[in-house]
Amino acid sequence: MQFKNFDVDHFLREHWQKQPLLIRNPWVEWTNPLEPDELAGLACEDGVEARMVKLDRARWKLEDGPFPEEKFAKLGAKRWTLLVQAVDQLVPQVAALIEPFRFVPNWRIDDVMVSYATDGGGVGPHFDQYDVFLVQGLGRRRWQVGPLCDAQTELLPHDDLRLLANFQPTAEWVLEPGDILYVPPRFAHDGVALGDDCMTYSIGFRAPSRSELVSNWCDHVLAELDDDDRYADPDLARQANPGEIAPAALDQLHAMVSEALLDRAGFARWFGQYTSTPKYPDAIGEPDEPLTADQFRTRLAAGEPLHRNPASRFAFIRNAASLTLFVDGENLDCTPDTTPFAETLCGNDQVTFNPAEPVNAATIALIAALYDMGSVGFESED
Numbered sequence: 001m002q003f004k005n006f007d008v009d010h011f012l013r014e015h016w017q018k019q020p021l022l023i024r025n026p027w028v029e030w031t032n033p034l035e036p037d038e039l040a041g042l043a044c045e046d047g048v049e050a051r052m053v054k055l056d057r058a059r060w061k062l063e064d065g066p067f068p069e070e071k072f073a074k075l076g077a078k079r080w081t082l083l084v085q086a087v088d089q090l091v092p093q094v095a096a097l098i099e100p101f102r103f104v105p106n107w108r109i110d111d112v113m114v115s116y117a118t119d120g121g122g123v124g125p126h127f128d129q130y131d132v133f134l135v136q137g138l139g140r141r142r143w144q145v146g147p148l149c150d151a152q153t154e155l156l157p158h159d160d161l162r163l164l165a166n167f168q169p170t171a172e173w174v175l176e177p178g179d180i181l182y183v184p185p186r187f188a189h190d191g192v193a194l195g196d197d198c199m200t201y202s203i204g205f206r207a208p209s210r211s212e213l214v215s216n217w218c219d220h221v222l223a224e225l226d227d228d229d230r231y232a233d234p235d236l237a238r239q240a241n242p243g244e245i246a247p248a249a250l251d252q253l254h255a256m257v258s259e260a261l262l263d264r265a266g267f268a269r270w271f272g273q274y275t276s277t278p279k280y281p282d283a284i285g286e287p288d289e290p291l292t293a294d295q296f297r298t299r300l301a302a303g304e305p306l307h308r309n310p311a312s313r314f315a316f317i318r319n320a321a322s323l324t325l326f327v328d329g330e331n332l333d334c335t336p337d338t339t340p341f342a343e344t345l346c347g348n349d350q351v352t353f354n355p356a357e358p359v360n361a362a363t364i365a366l367i368a369a370l371y372d373m374g375s376v377g378f379e380s381e382d
């Protein structure tokens with residue numbers, strides 16, 4: 001699915017990570033993919049990450065889900081917002097909202113959060129560390145956008161919410177169903193529902209912080225190191241002052257650290273696994289029964305599409321031999337036989353084989369491995 005009248009190259013050049021942009025309904029035909037009561041139903045389920053933000057007598061309050069069903073009946077006319085995380089993993093029609101944004105690589109995509117607000121509801125002025133496309137689903141919302149913030153920006157004292165103490169909007173728009181507001185990282189923003197039944201779909205991205213990368217990469221490097229791998233000086237030369245740490249010793253010590261940390265191939269392999277680790281691993285269950293190679297062959301030859309588990313993460317990195325496929329924190333080395341399938345799987349949420357072309361044995365084995373992990377499946381079992 002692509003947007004009408006939306007120039008991706010222009011957007012990437014002028015707006016992505018640079019400037020907010022209001023995109024007036026670019027969908028071929030906008031239909032709100034989820035009803036408010038369906039969202040409320042999800043917020044009552046165990047294992048679903050849901051929050052509620054209320055503005056009660058000028059005080060912001062946050063409550064974590066899951067919520068009892070009766071809660072929604074008791075809320076009355078107060079200003080409140082319900083937020084549910086990763087709805088794309090639960091509702092295929094919500095996952096479909098990501099498709100027009102696939103010009104951003106998969107590994108940068110986080111999830112789709114869905115909010116529902118009553119008149120005047122919102123989460124308050126704040127900034128996020130990530131890019132977001134705010135798709136207005138139902139009802140109307142007034143969005144105000146302000147300047148770039150940073151770690152020094154003053155926040156209101158609050159235990160759970162990071163709200164701006166002084167929000168000075170510089171632009172303002174009213175969004176109608178189908179309209180989209182793009183907000184780059186750290187731009188202040190505040191959305192207030194105009195009327196009840198205001199639903200917003202936040203297509204959120206992720207970007208690792210340097211500290212997160214260094215810390216996790218170092219943990220990985222450390223786990224691989226051997227205690228026998230140690231400083232050695234079999235060619236020790238006498239030095240004038242025994243108190244000096246000689247430059248040659250320092251060079252060797254420094255090389256021990258930098259060689260371990262600068263291993264590019266090792267880093268690529270680690271990062272693929274790290275970034276494909278699922279956010280909600282409990283949503284990826286192993287199948288009740290494995291299928292035989294013949295069963296896979298028959299079903300694929302019948303044109304049955306193989307679906308990616310919406311909670312699974314897929315990526316690949318090219319290497320000298322072919323490529324390494326990363327799925328849900330595992331790495332699977334591909335050969336030229338399995339590479340076409342791996343590439344198709346990473347670029348599409350489902351794969352259908354041409355019944356006229358038999359699937360090679362290595363690809364069947366790869367599909368079986370992914371099936372056993374719970375990362376792919378056939379629709380009839382979902």
Ligand code: SIN
Pocket residue numbers: 081114115122123128132134189191200201202
């Ligand atoms: C909302 O949907 O109300 C909040 C989304 C955001 O500001 O990031």
Ligand code: CO
Pocket residue numbers: 126127128132189
């Ligand atoms: Co935000």
